[in-house]
Amino acid sequence: MTVVTSPPVDSPGRDHQDAYAVSAEFYDLLQAERDEARVRSLYRDDVGRARVGVVDVGAGTGCVTLMSLLESRVPVHAVEPARCMRTPLMTRLASLSAELTTRVTVHPYALDEAGLHGVADVAVCHNTVACLHPAARRALWPAVAEALVPTGVLLVQLPPARLPRHETTHALPIRTVGRHEYGGRMVTSADVDRIRARFEYWVRDDGRVLRRHDETFWMWPATRTEMIAELERGGFIPLPERSDPSVLAVRRTRP
Structure with missing residues (x-):
């Protein structure tokens, strides 16, 4: 599991500039390679069939956005309210050719503030929904439906189905940049009705920890089942279950 790359979609006007202020430095280095491979396996075929546009809900540093640009020929809308994550996203886009960058628009707002109406026939919500409070999560679906054309498809990476029974530690990959090693771990545990995901990062030089x-x-x-019920109330119907059960596919029903 990787760190969620979009802050909660909540009240209009909230300033998300400090969200992910720590993780933004480490995300691409420690997690993006694995996430890029997962994104390609989960969404590439759907994005390749897009004929109107693609919306990346919670674009983060751009794994889905970049894949969508490479696998389609349609406009791509990257929605990312967190300034700390938009910075590497913009750096990644700046390295692309003009043919690609002319097709991508970065929206520095939550989706319900972005003013997107019928701009896409495919929307991807990857690595995002788990970090939304249930009320904010339910409020997201009508905004996605508004951004899609009728019969447009939404692909949602599902949140964990239940609270963890025990504290669990997941080691992040170790990467070397020059003289320094970068690494970390994610520790998850239950906290009442929520899951606490604590990311701990370190930088070492010849075995000596320089920073934590x-x-x-x-x-x-x-x-x-709960997610399907929410999405049905938000104007979607479920599509046949996919080969990877971590993703739920639904289609917009409201005109």
Whole structure:
């Protein structure tokens, strides 16, 4: 599991500039390679069939956005409210050719503030929903439906279905940049009705720790059945279950 790359979609006007202030430095280095491979396996075929546009809900540093640009020929809308994550996203886009960058628009708002109406037939919500409070999560679906054309498809990476029974530690890859090693771990545990995901990062030089940083994210579990019910109320119907059960596919029904 990787760190969620979009802050909660909540009240209009909230300033997200400090969200992910710690993790933004480490995300691409320690997690993006694995996430890029996962993104390609989960969404590439759907994005390749897009004929109107693609919306990346919670674009983060741009794994889905870049894949969408490479696998389609349609406009791509990257929605990312967190300034700390938009910075590497913009750096990544700046390295692309003009043919690609003319097709991508970065929206520095939550989706309900971005003013997107019928701009896409595919929307991807990857590595995002788990960190939304249930009320904010339910409020997101009508905004996605508004951004899609009728019969447009939404692909949602599902949150954890339940609280963890025990504290669990997941080691992040170790990467070397020059003389320094970068690494870390994610520790998850239950906290009442939420999941605490604490990311601990370190930088070492010849075995000596130079820096330590940490950042905590909160996740709210929801079962597939609960998610389907929410999405149906938001104007979607479920599509046949996919080969990877971590992704739920739904289609917009409201005109």
